[in-house]
Structure formats: structure tokens, C-alpha cells
Amino acid sequence: MLPTTTPPPPPADHHHHSPKKSKKLELKTTIHSVKSHISGHHCAWLTVTVLLQLLIILFLNRASPSPPLPSSHRRDFESAASASAPLYDDTCRYGRIYVYDLPPMFNKDLLDNCHDLDPWSSRCNAVSNGGFGPPATGLEGVVPANLTPAWYWTDMYAAEVIYHERMMSYKCRTLNQDQATAFYIPFYVGLAVGKYLWFNYTSKDRDFHSEEMLKWVKTQRPFKNSNGSDHFIMLGRLTWDFRRLTDNDDEWGTKFIYMPLMKNVLRLAVERSQWDPLEISVPYPTAFHPRSEPDIRQWQSFIRDRKRASPFTFVGATRKKIQNDFRGVLMSYCKNESSSCRVVDCSITHCYDGAPAILEAFLDSDFCLQPKGDGFTRRSAFDCMLAGSIPVYFWRGSTEYQYEWHLPKSAQTYSIFIDHNVVRNDTSIIKQVLEKYTKDEIRKMRETIIEFLPRLLYSRPNTYLGRINDAFDVAMEGVLRKFKQQKMANRGE
DSSP, X not given: OOOSSOOOOXXXXXXXXXXXXXXXXXXXXXXXHHHHXXXXXXXXXXXXXXXXXHXXXXXXHHHSOOOOOOHHHHHHHHHHHHHTOOTTOGGGTTXXXXXXXXXXXXXXXXXXXXXXXXXXXXXXXXXXXXXXXXXXXXXXXXBOGGXXXXXXXXXXXXXHHHHHXXXXXXXXXXXXXXXXXXXXXXXXXXXXXXTTSSTTOOHHHXXXXXXXXXXXXXXXXXXXXHTTXXXXXXEOSOGGGGOOOSOOTTSOSOOGGGSGGGTTOEEEESSOOTTOTTEXXXXXXXXXXXXXXXXXXXXXXXXXXXXXXXXXXXXXXXXXXXXXXXXXXXXXXHHHTTTTEEEEEXXXXXXXXXXHHHHHHHHTEEEEEEOOOSSSOOHHHHHHHHTTOEEEESOGGGTXXXXXXXXXXXXXXXXXXXXXXXXXXXXXXXXXXXXXXXXXXXXXXXXXXXXXXXXXXXXXXXXXXXXXOOHHXXXXXXXXXXXXXXXXXXXXX
């Protein structure tokens, strides 16, 4: 191999040497050239050797999995990753949501002062555990033992807290306002007004928190840009609690929905007004909050295989102050029809949210009778379907225009309708109608409920459900899709 460097020429004054001296000079020059070549060759091999060692180390490190992060750190990492995930992520194809950091008086302070949220008793249990409430007890023998940690006594009006908790770790949340398709206002308006709905409070008391929140949000750049048309909020109570028409102190509720700054804001509510296109109903929270996809699959199998002894059941209490109370009609009928109807009388049995007596009654019955609640809808209907029982409705408004993102379009595929006026004239019609359904028809209706059941559940934050979307996921995708379509329409696309 030739030397890598050319020998330097001899100095000018040595051009005329004797032959002997010239041979010595050539030998010396050749030796110097060889040394130079050997030194360069050695360095090259040394460099290659070091690089090979580094590659081996990297390979070994990749072959050995790193120890998992502690769960708390992993949640923080996943939350941060979701907040800064790239816009091309297909899981967020409809866009991302920015969560306002409201002053504490509109959410955190309400939780910190939970003893003052209700005029009769503390609401601290109801808003604990991120809105799930206290862990359920007394379910031994009612649900599979390994699923009991997934059950909580969840309040029917706790959705404001639940949605906020879920939103903070939502996969399509962004911390950049300029990347947002939708803006979420985490105001617990239902909790804020709950204390002032009764007794001698004034309309100003009922509107105070709402007016102060709107004063704050109207100063925010995104709200100014859109006048609230890409903003949304969660209403934890029935829509009727937020629709006071006048400033009369004797009139029920707050006028939050009718405040001018709310005219473009989308509302999620556990019951919507069918005449309001800016309101979307979402499922009432139930007691089951799955920790994983296997939790859901196991519960679906459990209710599918459950042996049911009662044709139908009624859970509730009569309202003596209401004239011709329909619940009283159902209660009297079921008590007289004890061979077919199982009764849980909540004036005798303590029917707190998702209580074992309620769950067991629904698990043991093919059908459950569902009259109106304070509105057309009722939390009990979701407890009923959670147990794989088929709801029987008596008002069209209990299903029409409600839960359109979460339930099948055809209510007949999973529920029965019997007009309440017909029942008042002849209560025996209930049994006559339900007896006409064959075992195979009942099985098919129950299977429909089992199939869409995950869309009615609220899982824990940072829970991986595989390909399953729960009630929160369905609601958020619906909001983003609606706003994205709205923006495309405004641009004429």
C-alpha cells in the first residue's frame, strides 16, 4: 500500500549531494513515510473499534426494556404527551380542546367548601374522588368480587366534576390556544346554583357565580374571536334549572342559559331541551367506572349470562304532594302484581345512588319500569341498562331528542314504550304488553344494550380501554366534530 503522504523535497542547498549521502537520505525519507502510514492506519482501526463498541452498547440497551415509570409519573407523562401531541395524530382527527384555567371560585373553591353546597346536608361525599363519590360497599355477592373496586356511589349530578377531571388528561387536549378547535369552560354551575334553589334566596343569589364567570371569560382572546361559538360547558343538573325566564325571586333556577354571553355557547347536559339546538344530552353517571377494557368485557358477560327471576321491576318512591302521581300508580300496580313485578320502595329502602338493592333488582329483572323523573329523563334508566335490564318508558320525551350521540336512533331496539295515559286507565296493560315479547326478542334487545353499554359508562382518568370509547370519549368527539364542521361551513368548504 502506498504512503498516504508525499515525502517533502530536500532543502535547496542539499540538491547536490554525494551518491552515498543521497542513498542515506532516500532510506531515511522512506522510513519516515512508512511510520506515517502505520500511525494513520492504527488511528483508523482504533476509531472503528470504538464505534463498534458503542453500537454494541446501544443494541444491548435497546434489547433490555427499561423499568416502568411509577404510575403517578406515568400519568403525568401521558398527560403532558397528550397535551402536546402533533396535530396530524389520527386519534384527534376532529381537532383538539383547550381547557380554560378559571379562577378557583368557579370550580376548586366550590369543592373545597363542599359542606356549603346543599342547604340540608354536606355534598363532600358526592364530589369526592373526582366526582365518582365514595367507594361502593355491600356489593359482595351482587357483582363479581374482582370488579367491586370499580364501583362507587356516584351522585346523579356529579358530571361537572367528572368531565373536568377527565378533560385534564384527555388525549386530544392542547395547551396551545392557537391549536384548539374547541374551548372548554370548567365552571361547576350546577354545584354553584344548587345551594340557592330553595328557601329565601334571591334571583341575584342564583345568578351570581354565572354572571361573574361570564365577566371573566368575555375578556379571553378566543372568546372575543368567536363570540363563544367554539366554546362549550358541562351542566351537571337538568337543563330546566338554568332557564329562569324572569328576575322574580320566587321563580325556580338561574337564567344562566339566557344570559346574552351564553347565546352561542354549546352545553352538554344530563337532560337537554329538545327545542334548543345548542344543547346536547349526555348519560347520567352510574356507579360503575371501569378501570380497563377487561372490566367492561367481564361485566358485559356477567349481565348477558345472568338468570333473571322477575319479568319486570319498579324502583322508586311515590310523591304524595304531586296530584295523580304516576309513580304512585306504578307502585300500587306492582305491589298488587307481586308475582310478576319486583318492587324496591325507596320510601322504605335507602335508595342512594346505585345502592345494592337497586342494582340487584335490575339484575334480576328482564324489564324495568321508568316513569319521568324531575324532567323527562331519569338516572334510574341508566342504572337499569347498566344491569342489562330493558327500560319501559311512558313518555316519548324520555327518549326522543335525548342522548342522540350515545344511544341507537331507534329506541325500539333496546326499550319499550307504553303511553302513560293508557296505563292510568288500565294498569294491567303493562303486563299484557311485556308478556308478548318472546325470550328471543328479549335476548336480542338485551344484546343491543350490552353492545352500546360502554358508551354509557364513565371510566377513570388515564384509563386505557383499547378501541372502546366511553361516554366521555363519545361526547368529546361529538363536540369536536360539530365545531370542525361548523368552521368548515363558515369557510365555505
